Amino acid sequence: MNGQFKGRYTKANVNQKLLIHDPPTTSVQDTLCIRTNDTSSDVSYPSSRYLSTKNLGDGSASTIFEGYDLQDKKKVIIKKISKREYWRKELEVLKKLSDSTSGRLLKYLNFFESQRCSYIVTEFYVGFDLFEHIDLNVPYSTRKALLLGLEMAKCVKECHDINVIHLDIKCENYMVKSERLFDADRDIPNIVLIDFGHAEIIPEGESIEKLRKGYSYGTSYYTCPEGHYEKIHSSKSDTWSLAICLCLLLTGDYPYTGKKDEYYKNSVIDNVSLTQDMSTKVSDLLVDSLNSIPFKRPTIDTFIKRITDILVEMT
Numbered sequence: 001m002n003g004q005f006k007g008r009y010t011k012a013n014v015n016q017k018l019l020i021h022d023p024p025t026t027s028v029q030d031t032l033c034i035r036t037n038d039t040s041s042d043v044s045y046p047s048s049r050y051l052s053t054k055n056l057g058d059g060s061a062s063t064i065f066e067g068y069d070l071q072d073k074k075k076v077i078i079k080k081i082s083k084r085e086y087w088r089k090e091l092e093v094l095k096k097l098s099d100s101t102s103g104r105l106l107k108y109l110n111f112f113e114s115q116r117c118s119y120i121v122t123e124f125y126v127g128f129d130l131f132e133h134i135d136l137n138v139p140y141s142t143r144k145a146l147l148l149g150l151e152m153a154k155c156v157k158e159c160h161d162i163n164v165i166h167l168d169i170k171c172e173n174y175m176v177k178s179e180r181l182f183d184a185d186r187d188i189p190n191i192v193l194i195d196f197g198h199a200e201i202i203p204e205g206e207s208i209e210k211l212r213k214g215y216s217y218g219t220s221y222y223t224c225p226e227g228h229y230e231k232i233h234s235s236k237s238d239t240w241s242l243a244i245c246l247c248l249l250l251t252g253d254y255p256y257t258g259k260k261d262e263y264y265k266n267s268v269i270d271n272v273s274l275t276q277d278m279s280t281k282v283s284d285l286l287v288d289s290l291n292s293i294p295f296k297r298p299t300i301d302t303f304i305k306r307i308t309d310i311l312v313e314m315t
């Protein structure tokens with residue numbers, strides 16, 4: 001952390017940040033190993049194909065490594081997940097998303113397992129996560145924040161369009177795919193949505209807007225009130241989290257005050273605190289998207305349309 005982040009992160013160091021985000025719990029002692037889960041007739045030994053070159057960090061249920069694919073001669077990301085975790089669902093989600101050609105979603109490459117752990121291999125990106133960029137640059141101009149928010153929402157839309165709800169939308173889960181957030185010749189941010197460890201696949205024919213009782217998901221301060229209090233989720237959970245991200249981009253702070261318990265109490269009574277002057281249409285979008293009643297929040301399509309309309313008016 002650079003320490004320039006406003007509000008809750010004003011004097012943040014690494015330990016203080018871990019109080020807000022899920023602390024690491026997964027051991028990194030297991031070695032990459034053994035055999036692939038590939039059902040083809042050829043037996044494959046991943047240790048002869050993949051090298052683990054760097055530990056990039058621990059999550060609440062996984063460890064992320066930078067690796068190298070000896071066969072394809074390129075860097076990859078290897079996510080190690082304890083078999084005590086419900087890892088098969090993440091694998092199913094990534095395979096479901098693998099048909100995407102937009103470059104907005106994490107690209108699945110391979111899977112293998114050992115006796116204790118499972119490993120998911122995905123595309124490597126040379127950039128950094130969006131949170132790192134925010135730490136150095138917030139608040140953004142309204143236009144740049146809206147452009148970022150629009151692209152973040154389009155990533156989520158691709159998921160919703162095939163009945164996948166992400167359920168852990170946050171700035172840390174968007175990777176910048178190159179060394180520049182914006183190319184010099186275009187206004188589209190170079191970002192990709194990653195980390196589908198909390199994601200849910202909604203059965204075909206069922207509405208993704210339907211409220212479902214589930215499990216604990218998401219990251220504190222980004223999770224919607226019904227998720228925090230009742231473990232209820234829907235596509236509107238992602239809308240809430242996107243609005244939190246947009247608040248961070250626009251103001252450098254969260255829309256509610258207080259530590260965790262007080263923060264969520266304020267969110268339930270819709271006590272939104274926007275610390276920066278912004279247009280009425282922008283603030284209305286945030287307030288609507290942060291409604292504590294899920295069905296009153298805009299869908300992802302409406303969220304995108306409203307941001308697009310605001311950007312058109314600004315040109």
